[in-house]
Amino acid sequence: MFIAATIAVLITMALTLTRALMGPTLFDRLLAVNSFGTKTVMLIAVYGFMTGRPDFLDIALVYALINFLGTVAVLKFFEYDDPAAATYQEDDY
Amino acid sequence: METLVVAVLLTFLVVIAIGIIVLRDLLGAVILLGVYSLVAAGAFVVMDAVDVAFTEAAVGSGISTILFLGALSFTSHKQKPRGHDSVAALVFVVITGGVLIYGTLDMPYYGSAESPAQTHPELAVRFIEESGSEVGPPNIVTSVLGSYRGYDTLGETLVVFAAGIAVLSILGLKRRRPEDEVLEDAPGDTARGASDNQQAYKE
Numbered sequence: 001m002f003i004a005a006t007i008a009v010l011i012t013m014a015l016t017l018t019r020a021l022m023g024p025t026l027f028d029r030l031l032a033v034n035s036f037g038t039k040t041v042m043l044i045a046v047y048g049f050m051t052g053r054p055d056f057l058d059i060a061l062v063y064a065l066i067n068f069l070g071t072v073a074v075l076k077f078f079e080y081d082d083p084a085a086a087t088y089q090e091d092d093y
Numbered sequence: 094m095e096t097l098v099v100a101v102l103l104t105f106l107v108v109i110a111i112g113i114i115v116l117r118d119l120l121g122a123v124i125l126l127g128v129y130s131l132v133a134a135g136a137f138v139v140m141d142a143v144d145v146a147f148t149e150a151a152v153g154s155g156i157s158t159i160l161f162l163g164a165l166s167f168t169s170h171k172q173k174p175r176g177h178d179s180v181a182a183l184v185f186v187v188i189t190g191g192v193l194i195y196g197t198l199d200m201p202y203y204g205s206a207e208s209p210a211q212t213h214p215e216l217a218v219r220f221i222e223e224s225g226s227e228v229g230p231p232n233i234v235t236s237v238l239g240s241y242r243g244y245d246t247l248g249e250t251l252v253v254f255a256a257g258i259a260v261l262s263i264l265g266l267k268r269r270r271p272e273d274e275v276l277e278d279a280p281g282d283t284a285r286g287a288s289d290n291q292q293a294y295k296e
Contacts, residue, residue, distance in 0.1 A: 003094060010101050017105060020125065021112040029121050033128050040135045047098060047139055059138055059146065063131065066150050070127045070158045077120070077162045 002050035009046060013039045030074060037067030095139060102136040117172045123161040130154040140203070148253075156260055163263070 013036060020032035041060045048056025109129045116122045130153025137146035201208035210216065220233050220241070228236040238246050 006094070006098065010098070013105065014101075017108065017128075020128065021108070023121070026118065026121055026124075029124055033124050036128055037131055040131050043098075044135060044138050050094070056138065059143060062147065063134070063150055066155045067131065069155055073159045073162055074120075074124055077166065 002046055005046045006043065006050060009039055009043045013043065026078075030071065034067065034071045037063070037071075041067070098139050099136055102132055102139065105132050106136070117174070118170060119165060119168075119172055120170050123158060123165060126161065127154045127158040130157070152256070160260065160263065 016032045016036040016039060020029050020036060023029055041064045044056050044060040044063065048054055048060070106129065109125055109132065113122050113125045113129065116125065130149055133153065134146040134150035137143070137149060205211075220237060224233050224236040224241075225231065228240045230236050230239070
């Protein structure tokens with residue numbers, strides 16, 4: 001059962017990776033990348049249970065945090081440093 | 094099964110790398126670089142190199158993404174189109190890669206029981222039997238890292254420490270700037286200073 005789950009997660013990773021590479025907009029890429037990170041976390045967790053080492057869950061948790069951090073950093077970049085938002089006023093936040 | 098997972102992850106790595114090269118949008122490339130590091134770290138976990146995987150995930154996917162974004166905020170999002178294809182560079186890179194792959198042929202296969210570290214008559218036995226009395230910690234890996242291989246670990250720690258100082262100094266330089274601009278109180282600088290403040294807050 002874990003083998004089937006691993007293969008399914010790998011296929012999902014391939015699908016989200018396709019979306020990340022094709023785009024077309026940056027937000028598509030960002031969403032795809034975020035869910036790709038989630039799938040990586042799931043892959044590590046499922047793989048840990050498949051090989052009988054559930055302590056891989058801790059590593060998966062750290063990856064989830066790092067993935068979230070990267071996504072938030074990119075989104076902050078979108079919000080504050082985009083050239084289109086150059087007319088941004090201090091009162092707005 | 095492990096071979097399959099590693100093979101699929103390595104294929105992902107190749108695909109992502111080609112995508113990064115082809116992509117003209119630098120912000121998209123930065124996002125894909127983060128994924129590249131995450132997949133590499135996943136492959137390391139599957140191959141049982143958990144410590145390397147942690148470093149790869151924290152540095153490659155976390156810190157360098159933020160550093161690249163900081164660099165991008167000073168430049169444009171779009172890569173300039175290049176008029177010529179540099180065939181010479183491609184040939185050079187292919188030759189270098191070929192030489193590197195040729196160099197790996199002499200190395201023992203992954204997980205091989207015939208690798209020198211496994212077949213050495215005294216090494217593993219010495220670590221298992223003597224490390225408790227020679228070094229102390231019950232964990233043999235800790236003894237090897239901290240004592241038998243101490244200089245190597247010292248070098249690694251120096252590199253990580255230097256990288257940490259570099260990152261802190263870069264981020265610290267950025268944090269100091271908005272205070273000067275706010276003090277000047279120039280109307281044109283308000284948006285820039287506010288966004289820098291926000292960034293300092295984020296970091």
